[in-house]
Amino acid sequence: MSALFTIIHRDLLLVMRRKSEVLTALFFFVVVTSLFPLGIGADATLLRKIAPGVLWVAALLSTLLGLHRMFAADYQDGALEQLALAPQSMVLLVTGKIIAHWLVCGLPLVLLAPLIGIQFDLDANSLYVLMLTLLLGTPVLSLLGSIGAALTLGVRGGSVLMSLLILPLYIPVLIFGAGAVYANSVGLDISGHFSLLGALLILALAFIPWVSAAAVKIAIE
Amino acid sequence: MTDNFSPISSKSELVLQACELSCVRGERQLFSNLNLRVVSGSCLHVRGENGVGKTSLLRLLTGLSKPEAGQVLWGQQSITIDPLSYHRELLFLGHRDALKEDLTALENLLMYAALDKVPLSTEKALSALWHFGLRGRETLPVNCLSAGQKRRVLMARMSTRQARLWILDEPLNALDFNAAHELQNLMIEHLDHGGLIVFTSHQEVKLPNLQVLDL
Numbered sequence: 001m002s003a004l005f006t007i008i009h010r011d012l013l014l015v016m017r018r019k020s021e022v023l024t025a026l027f028f029f030v031v032v033t034s035l036f037p038l039g040i041g042a043d044a045t046l047l048r049k050i051a052p053g054v055l056w057v058a059a060l061l062s063t064l065l066g067l068h069r070m071f072a073a074d075y076q077d078g079a080l081e082q083l084a085l086a087p088q089s090m091v092l093l094v095t096g097k098i099i100a101h102w103l104v105c106g107l108p109l110v111l112l113a114p115l116i117g118i119q120f121d122l123d124a125n126s127l128y129v130l131m132l133t134l135l136l137g138t139p140v141l142s143l144l145g146s147i148g149a150a151l152t153l154g155v156r157g158g159s160v161l162m163s164l165l166i167l168p169l170y171i172p173v174l175i176f177g178a179g180a181v182y183a184n185s186v187g188l189d190i191s192g193h194f195s196l197l198g199a200l201l202i203l204a205l206a207f208i209p210w211v212s213a214a215a216v217k218i219a220i221e
Numbered sequence: 222m223t224d225n226f227s228p229i230s231s232k233s234e235l236v237l238q239a240c241e242l243s244c245v246r247g248e249r250q251l252f253s254n255l256n257l258r259v260v261s262g263s264c265l266h267v268r269g270e271n272g273v274g275k276t277s278l279l280r281l282l283t284g285l286s287k288p289e290a291g292q293v294l295w296g297q298q299s300i301t302i303d304p305l306s307y308h309r310e311l312l313f314l315g316h317r318d319a320l321k322e323d324l325t326a327l328e329n330l331l332m333y334a335a336l337d338k339v340p341l342s343t344e345k346a347l348s349a350l351w352h353f354g355l356r357g358r359e360t361l362p363v364n365c366l367s368a369g370q371k372r373r374v375l376m377a378r379m380s381t382r383q384a385r386l387w388i389l390d391e392p393l394n395a396l397d398f399n400a401a402h403e404l405q406n407l408m409i410e411h412l413d414h415g416g417l418i419v420f421t422s423h424q425e426v427k428l429p430n431l432q433v434l435d436l
Binding site for chain 2: 002006010017018076078083086087
């Protein structure tokens with residue numbers, strides 16, 4: 001277990017030493033979501049209607065921006081080999097890296113979402129639901145993304161390939177995440193959406209660390 | 222949980238063996254039917270021209286890649302059976318230094334010690350870095366260090382890692398005369414304590430119980 005915390009601490013420390021990469025992804029999220037109200041104009045009904053979709057798509061894309069960093073730097077300087085040779089389970093180390101990625105690229109989106117939502121004239125209840133869906137959904141994005149990041153290690157132009165591999169897998173999260181906010185705004189029951197998002201998260205947690213660890217091992221062979 | 226080996230238990234005999242190993246890279250067969258045997262207190266110098274498969278052999282011995290045929294034995298057991306306990310006794314240094322450029326030398330050392338399950342206090346880590354001539358540079362990010370100084374950080378890691386088996390790919394690269402001498406002393410000390418070393422180098426190295434393998 002201490003290995004998990006060591007790797008999280010290490011990755012967060014590395015991020016703190018090179019803040020620009022993370023801030024780029026966050027700034028991207030803020031700018032893209034702010035462009036919509038500016039472009040569409042002050043039609044409050046329309047903005048309220050498109051808000052969940054826009055915020056969720058922007059969240060997907062900005063998660064994608066930070067993904068290639070998950071393993072690529074460690075792969076290049078040989079640190080990934082050393083992690084594979086450490087007397088630790090690779091699954092645990094990969095899980096640690098995924099958690100670190102979520103803390104850096106997912107959690108800030110959850111915290112920023114209410115601020116951005118105000119631009120779309122969302123009421124307090126919708127903002128609350130939006131935050132909850134992001135809280136359940138962004139870890140799934142980091143988990144799914146780790147497969148793509150691991151599979152495209154050492155591939156030229158890997159980040160474009162990774163987007164093509166990963167974006168289709170993000171569709172269910174997008175549908176249920178944005179769907180919950182929309183359903184809530186028209187007064188429908190949203191417990192089904194949350195159950196499905198929760199199920200996706202549990203399923204992803206149960207399988208993906210093993211898949212990504214296997215993909216990393218293949219990449220460094 | 223962690224079996225810390227005391228100096229007494231380190232006297233026990235350990236053997237690294239490779240049986241009828243063959244390695245294929247792409248379409249090319251690098252070597253086949255390779256046998257080797259290294260026992261406690263001895264070392265193996267793998268020599269050969271560039272591209273002949275020295276690094277591939279070392280990676281097979283670490284278990285990072287799988288051989289086309291044959292197997293690697295640590296003690297009497299294949300290394301694929303219990304990789305975690307094999308890796309606890311193994312230190313592999315490849316041609317990339319694996320140091321995180323944005324962390325300081327001290328942070329790198331402590332981070333690897335934690336991952337390798339080696340108890341290492343900050344004082345011990347500092348004294349290891351000082352011992353290898355990095356006094357005053359322990360709190361600089363590694364990207365401010367020269368290639369040779371990075372190698373010295375790795376020497377500090379070797380001395381604190383407490384591994385029985387060292388597999389070193391070109392350890393003498395980028396080292397100045399004094400550092401190369403220090404590294405040799407470090408290797409001799411490791412052999413005296415019953416350790417095993419497999420290394421590649423294009424230079425002549427004077428070590429006790431040296432075997433040479435020409436690929």
